[in-house]
Amino acid sequence: MSNSMDEMLIPPNAKRGRNSETETEIEDNKDRLSDLHDCILLHILSFLSAKYAVRTCMLSKRWKDLWKRLPNLILLSSDFDTFKFFTKFVSTILTRRDGKTALHTLEFERVGSIQSPLIKRIVNYAVSRNVQRLGIDVEFDMQHLLPCIFTCHTLTSLKLIVYPKGYSRGSTLLPESLNLPALTTLHLGKFTFCSSGNNRADPFSAFKRLKSLIIDRCDLKDAETLYISSLTLVSLALLDPPSQTFYKVELSTPCLHRLACTGSPSLYLDDSGLSSVQEVDIDIDMYSYSPVPPLILLCWLQGFVNVRSLTVSTNTLQVLSLVPGLLKYKLPSLTNMKRLKIKREPLSEDLKMIKIVMINREREATESRKEAAKLRKEADLLWKNRRTLTAPLPDGIVDFLIQNSPSAEVEIIDCLC
Template identity: 50%
Template sequence: MSNLADEVMISPKKRARHDNEEKNQDRLSDLPDCLILHILSFLNSKHTVQTCILSKRWKLMWKRIPTLILDSSNFPTVKHFSIFVSKILTLRDTSTALHALDLHRHGSIEPQLLKKVLDCVYSHNTHLQQLGISLHGETCLILRGISSCCALTSLKLSLYSRGSYNFDTTLFPKSLNLPALTSLDLTNFAFCGDENGRAEPFLTFTRLNSLVISSCTVKDAQILRISSETLVNLAMHNISSSFTKIELSAPSLCAFTINGSLDQKICGSGLFC
């Protein structure tokens, strides 16, 4: 664990300050474990690990946090980020259910490290409720891992193929079935059309409340159809001009936001044709 603290680069000056604070009564430490863990779950994982130096009670606390927020921008080099992610996945308490994971890497991620993250996702697939992944990597492997997460309520994906610099879109799987999903945010995806010339990618998400699609396109079709009885919020950003029409069937829709140029005709009940 001390090695992991070293990886997040705690300065000697900061460590000395925390050692002095340990001698005094810490109001935060008076709180029950469950409340402290809840508070720490909102922090970036790098910062949660740094709390291990606060006192003896906090030494192992970070291992039981039910969230992982892993962002490469918080590390000086890709190597530091990779070492940290690998160690935190190895050292965290595996008996603690993981409820949320957010992985952000601006660029490519090592295949071995991605596999380690996806193994963690799979091992907690019945408990994981919130998942966000933004990176360049093996997109098929990522989508296959997500498909097992039956408890997901929130999913945010921004995926690019490993080594891709022309931002090729990722095919969104028609078979993805996440029955509990209420919030979906997709960037850089292509939706495949059916035999009727329509792409209707969100039919299986019967509880969807919020949908955000950014820099997405349609393949082998001219119509994108968004049909949902439960959808309340819809946002579309920088949509490709590769298709000509958007059909909306969302009787519960309250907010519809469009950013960027929109070349498509929009049709739907209560809108305009």
């Protein structure tokens, strides 16, 4: 490698120790790792980011050119002190990598904006080498690059998170023409899905082998319904939808087994598409009080008719507890639940303030002095402990969830930071 690359990748103290004495010492200590077959060593290096995989060239002559045959490239700008060094490193990697070695995976992540030539070179390099797994997480206007990515016939997994320049509130429009016949895993972040007619967006029907789908901070344009149609989809995650807009998610996914939801509950899930779901994981929050999100959450629960495993966070249960008269409500669902897992986590600041406001409203409305005193004490306790880590478990909430499956196993675990 060139001296400039050495300066970027190899610490000064390591370079001083890189001599014949070091190699002799390694040999004396019977370097069993270096005796392993190349395919095993390359598999081990594939778990490292490219910067640290390349650094192994200093270990001995055995390792000098091994990195050039890496099947997986993980390029992270956070590994470098300056973007200039990162750009130079990426350029060198793409130039010096063995062209005969198949490229299985390429992951590229840049914190901050990026210039067009570099990202174009990375995408073209990956596509031209029949990459199977591609992950890109950048701040960039990628409209002109998407056709190249979305016509790659070898891709089986695609993770594409694209922030508009300056991290503005906008998002990238997903192109209408998609041709990814081998794709089984898709993760889209910060995209907008356009209407395909009938006031709904239908962006995923072209994927005939899709098994896992993650929709991350995505929105709709000129549509009120996101239609997800797939005969093969097994796992679906709806992450952090825009809290200021509400839209419906209609499912035509007969094989859907796992569902995960995070963020504010601003999505209406169509009940008819949830009958096949058996595993659910919900971790949601509220950022300002509105009766709509708690009611949406309750509607979700009503649709889980065949769920066997339900995982919820304590913040989720706090949102659910905001439904008026919740504990008197008879659930028509969760009759087949075998396991309820509750993740105890920090109570969010927004939920603390919402709970205090709601308790004070209830206290002002009650005519019972005893009840008013109890509510005052509850509000004072929440305020006093507003900086504590533990999120309280609402009274009666567990019994409410297992009312139709009293023999379900209940597990409470701490996830406190």
